[in-house]
Amino acid sequence: xxxxxxxxxxxxxxxxAKKSEVKTTFKMDERIINDSLQAHEKSKKKQRxxxxxxxxxxxxxxxxxxxxxxxxxxxxxxxxxxxIDKLTPKxxxxxxxxxxxxxxxxxxxxxxxxxxxxxxxxAEYDENGKVIRYRQEERQGYxxxxxxxxxxxxxxxxxxxGIKMISRIGNTEPELEEFDPETAAKEIYExxxxxxxxxxxxxxxxxxxxxxxxxxxKDRPLRQVLLVDPNTKLVTRIDNYWDREFHKGIELLEYNQxxxxxxxxxxxxxxxxxxxxxxQEVGLAQGDMSNEEAACETVRQALxxxxxxxxxxxGKLFGGAPPELxxxxxxxLQPISIISIGRxxxxxxxxxxxxxxxxxxxxxxxxxxxxxxxFTVPAVDxxxxxxxxxxxxxxxxxxxxxxxxxxxxxxxxxxxxxxYTLDMSKDDVLxxxxxxxxxxxxxxxxxxxxxxxxxxxxxxxxxxxxxxxxSVKGIGVNEPFYKFTNGLGVGDSEQSIIQAFxxxxxxxxxxxxxxxxxxxxxxxxxxxxxxxxxxxxEINVSRSD
Amino acid sequence: MLEDKLLVWKLKRGSSDALRHIxxxxxxxxxxxxxxxxNDRGAAEDVVHDVFVSFAxxxxxxxxxxxxxxxxxxCIANRVxxxxxxKCQQASRLDAAETIGSDSDGPEQMAIASExxxxxxxxxxxxxxxxxxVIILHLQGGMRFRAIARSQGVSINTIQSRYRYGLNKLRSxxxxxxxK
Numbered sequence: 001x002x003x004x005x006x007x008x009x010x011x012x013x014x015x016x017a018k019k020s021e022v023k024t025t026f027k028m029d030e031r032i033i034n035d036s037l038q039a040h041e042k043s044k045k046k047q048r049x050x051x052x053x054x055x056x057x058x059x060x061x062x063x064x065x066x067x068x069x070x071x072x073x074x075x076x077x078x079x080x081x082x083x084i085d086k087l088t089p090k091x092x093x094x095x096x097x098x099x100x101x102x103x104x105x106x107x108x109x110x111x112x113x114x115x116x117x118x119x120x121x122x123a124e125y126d127e128n129g130k131v132i133r134y135r136q137e138e139r140q141g142y143x144x145x146x147x148x149x150x151x152x153x154x155x156x157x158x159x160x161x162g163i164k165m166i167s168r169i170g171n172t173e174p175e176l177e178e179f180d181p182e183t184a185a186k187e188i189y190e191x192x193x194x195x196x197x198x199x200x201x202x203x204x205x206x207x208x209x210x211x212x213x214x215x216x217x218k219d220r221p222l223r224q225v226l227l228v229d230p231n232t233k234l235v236t237r238i239d240n241y242w243d244r245e246f247h248k249g250i251e252l253l254e255y256n257q258x259x260x261x262x263x264x265x266x267x268x269x270x271x272x273x274x275x276x277x278x279x280q281e282v283g284l285a286q287g288d289m290s291n292e293e294a295a296c297e298t299v300r301q302a303l304x305x306x307x308x309x310x311x312x313x314x315g316k317l318f319g320g321a322p323p324e325l326x327x328x329x330x331x332x333l334q335p336i337s338i339i340s341i342g343r344x345x346x347x348x349x350x351x352x353x354x355x356x357x358x359x360x361x362x363x364x365x366x367x368x369x370x371x372x373x374x375f376t377v378p379a380v381d382x383x384x385x386x387x388x389x390x391x392x393x394x395x396x397x398x399x400x401x402x403x404x405x406x407x408x409x410x411x412x413x414x415x416x417x418x419x420y421t422l423d424m425s426k427d428d429v430l431x432x433x434x435x436x437x438x439x440x441x442x443x444x445x446x447x448x449x450x451x452x453x454x455x456x457x458x459x460x461x462x463x464x465x466x467x468x469x470x471s472v473k474g475i476g477v478n479e480p481f482y483k484f485t486n487g488l489g490v491g492d493s494e495q496s497i498i499q500a501f502x503x504x505x506x507x508x509x510x511x512x513x514x515x516x517x518x519x520x521x522x523x524x525x526x527x528x529x530x531x532x533x534x535x536x537x538e539i540n541v542s543r544s545d
Numbered sequence: 546m547l548e549d550k551l552l553v554w555k556l557k558r559g560s561s562d563a564l565r566h567i568x569x570x571x572x573x574x575x576x577x578x579x580x581x582x583x584n585d586r587g588a589a590e591d592v593v594h595d596v597f598v599s600f601a602x603x604x605x606x607x608x609x610x611x612x613x614x615x616x617x618x619x620c621i622a623n624r625v626x627x628x629x630x631x632k633c634q635q636a637s638r639l640d641a642a643e644t645i646g647s648d649s650d651g652p653e654q655m656a657i658a659s660e661x662x663x664x665x666x667x668x669x670x671x672x673x674x675x676x677x678x679v680i681i682l683h684l685q686g687g688m689r690f691r692a693i694a695r696s697q698g699v700s701i702n703t704i705q706s707r708y709r710y711g712l713n714k715l716r717s718x719x720x721x722x723x724x725k
Contacts, residue, residue: 007716008684014665015685019577028576032594033568036601037561043602044559 034205092201092211092230098189100233101182104129105256109179112239112249120145121179122259131176133264149264154278155381163391164268165319167277168382181252185235188215188224197224204230273329275320275391282320283380283388295344295354295377298387302375303360307335319380319388330393333373335360344377353378410485414524414544417463417475417482422543426457426467433459462490466542478538494518494534497527549613556604564601571614574686575621581681582625584670592628596620611692618686619696622678629674668718676711679704 104125111119123134133151147158155169177183191197196219202212208227215224227237239249284301286294302317311323318325326334342357357374376390409418416422420429430436430448439446441455454473458464462479465472483489486500498505501520508517515537518527524544528537552570555563575596579589600607600620609616669677682688690708694701 007712007719010665010719011669011680011712011715012684014662014669015581015681017662018581018666019573019685022573022577022580024572024576028590028593029568029572032572032597033565035594035598036564036568039598039602040559040561040564040604043605 030205030208092228092233094189094192094199094201094213096233097185097228097235101185101235101255103256104180104182106254106259107181107252108254108257108259109181110251110253111179112251113247119179121176122263123176123180124259124264134176135263147266149266151264153382158268158272162269162272163275163325164272165275165277165391167380170382179250181235181238181250181255184238184250185226188226191215191217210236273322273325273391275318275322275325277320277380277382277388280316280320281383281386282316283383283386284317286385286387291352292344292354294387295356296341298377299356299358299375299389300338300341302389303335303338303341303358307338317389318391321391325391332364333362333371333393336363336368337361339370342374347376351379351381410483411477411489411539411541413484413520413541415541417477417541420463420465420472420475422472422475422541424472426465426470426472429457429465429467429472433463474540474542476538476540482539488536490536490539492536494527494529494536497536501525553604553607553609553613557607559605564604567613568597571617574614575617578618578621578681578686579625581685582622582678583628588628589625592621592624596624611695615686615688615692615696618682618688619692622682622686623696626674626678664719665715668715671718672711672714676707676714679707680711680715683708 106122106124108122109120110117111121118138120137121134124132126132131150133149135150136148137145138148146160149156149158150169153168153170154166156164156166158164188197188199192199192215197215197217200214200216202214204211209230211228211230213226213228215226217223221242223241225237225239225241226235228234229236234255235252237249237251239247241247284294284298289297298317302314305311305314305317306326311326314326315321315323337360339359339361342359344354344356347353347355354377355374356377357372359370359372361368362371363369374394376392376394377387378390380386380388409416411417414422419432436448436457436459438458439448439451439455440458441452446452446455451467454466454468456464456466456476462477462482464476466474466476478490480489480491484500488496488500497518501523504522505518505520508519515531516529518529519525522544524542526540526542528540529535530537549567552563552567556567572593575593576589579592580586583589583592596617600617611619669680672680679690679693682693683690690701690704694704697704
């Protein structure tokens with residue numbers, strides 16, 4: 001019951017909560033400031049123009065002031081030639097940027113994917129433009145960043161789960177080239193020079209003070225937007241928009257600045273498990289076996305050695321892992337008897353990798369249980385013809401079979417997607433689906449240790465949950481295998497949705513210009529519709545009104 | 546207040562920095578009010594844009610009889626009210642759905658708010674536009690009744706009545722005693 005005296009407080013709190021969620025965007029700020037300044041300038045000019053006849057008439061009434069005015073004008077014009085020369089900004093040409101960026105020694109950049117922060121890179125180069133060393137931090141949200149370091153053909157990857165892996169990787173130039181702002185600027189120039197792209201340079205915006213360069217490729221559906229600092233002439237940001245819906249960008253944070261040496265040789269947390277593939281031979285030699293046979297055989301031998309407590313042999317087959325990886329981290333998965341080694345399934349990757357699901361018995365709390373973990377089997381980097389079992393074991397059925405479990409049930413509007421219901425607890429979701437791929441809200445990312453009141457939790461298999469105060473308030477799916485009982489789902493046309501669900505909907509336009517929202521409030525359903533091909537790209541289920 | 550007077554003084558003398566400063570200072574208040582009144586983020590951004598551009602255009606003729614913040618908030622409210630009237634006149638089905646009480650963020654976004662906030666939000670949109678407007682201007686915008694009355698060209702008694710009736714109705718709705 002709300003009493004008369006309390007209602008003001010209730011509404012005031014409501015207004016404060018809504019207001020705290022409001023933020024302007026850079027685009028909005030820039031648009032408003034630019035247009036306002038222009039309007040302001042115009043009105044100033046108008047006013048000055050309006051004043052002019054009066055001043056002129058006052059001056060020209062007197063013959064003496066006529067002569068004085070003429071003298072002032074002559075002196076003024078003479079002076080203004082030099083003054084204007086100094087005040088007028090020199091015309092910018094893209095060649096100045098190429099010149100400013102030439103001879104890179106180091107850079108520090110932030111990459112973006114679909115307008116969200118992704119990786120951060122620090123790289124150093126020698127005088128010939130060859131990379132000396134780099135550091136990459138990949139934001140993962142749940143774990144904290146993955147860190148990759150590379151120097152002298154040795155790559156160290158640190159997984160925040162407490163695993164460090166050292167391997168030999170030769171030429172990393174192609175990996176880094178995509179993020180190198182000097183190369184990117186050069187390529188753009190070459191495309192423009194060859195007539196494959198059109199470049200349009202705009203004046204510095206009054207708000208941010210940066211020069212905007214629009215580049216439109218003629219040979220592919222790519223639009224690039226570059227921001228250039230008019231003082232340093234350096235590119236500060238490059239955004240690539242593919243076919244209007246795919247975005248990748250880099251932001252230059254530092255260029256040719258000295259990078260702290262500790263960035264390239266950080267101290268890892270105490271207790272980090274090191275998997276060393278450089279100072280020792282690891283894995284199993286392929287010999288005459290096919291890739292698939294080698295993958296199966298590597299897993300079989302690794303499990304047999306583990307089962308026999310032969311940690312030297314097992315460690316070698318697990319890619320150079322120390323015993324503690326198997327005795328501590330995966331102690332609950334030590335086999336006592338192998339039932340089956342599954343068929344190897346290739347994983348799309350730049351190097352050969354297979355997944356092999358195995359079934360075997362383990363002893364757990366004095367009881368024998370059957371488990372079916374999936375092992376990853378990649379080729380060893382820097383040791384041709386050898387295969388090893390990766391340390392990342394998908395050891396619950398959940399991670400592998402989550403998709404199967406989810407799609408066993410249909411989408412029920414206002415209620416559930418498969419087994420996942422609105423209002424179920426966040427903990428039940430985690431128990432069922434395992435670790436989320438990401439936890440985020442807006443542009444912020446979170447971890448399970450640091451959760452806000454409301455957030456999105458995304459899992460593999462194209463399902464995500466809106467969690468508010470620890471329980472599910474919305475479920476989103478974006479893969480075609482999620483279906484309603486009528487068989488409709490992601491990928492179907494907007495028209496078929498309207499035919500099936502009726503015309504009691506309304507449409508909201510998304511600010512991004514990529515999609516529209518087809519909303520059935522009474523059914524608790526929102527369909528994200530691709531703006532151009534008008535098909536469903538995501539379905540959101542929430543409580544109906 | 547002194548700072549605002551100085552900013553307006555500078556602006557009237559052509560200072561672009563003053564214009565930027567005013568925008569930075571009040572942009573969040575303006576956008577929040579526009580969203581609260583229009584319930585449409587896209588439309589709200591346009592309203593803030595139009596109001597601020599117009600403010601910049603006529604800055605040199607500006608004669609403030611109230612605080613700068615109240616003046617800008619009134620401009621936002623007036624602009625949203627005009628749009629609301631236009632929409633009502635069009636009376637298209639879609640517009641009607643939006644003004645009756647839909648949250649333009651859609652059901653998914655509605656779920657973001659806690660149950661309590663949702664209840665209040667829904668109830669707010671069952672008030673008449675005039676009642677909702679005065680409640681938001683007073684409780685969110687911090688505007689005095691006198692300033693609201695002046696900006697709308699109505700008596701202060703009218704504004705206070707709208708506020709009182711609005712809050713009473715809101716309380717009834719939230720307590721589940723609303724007349725059907």
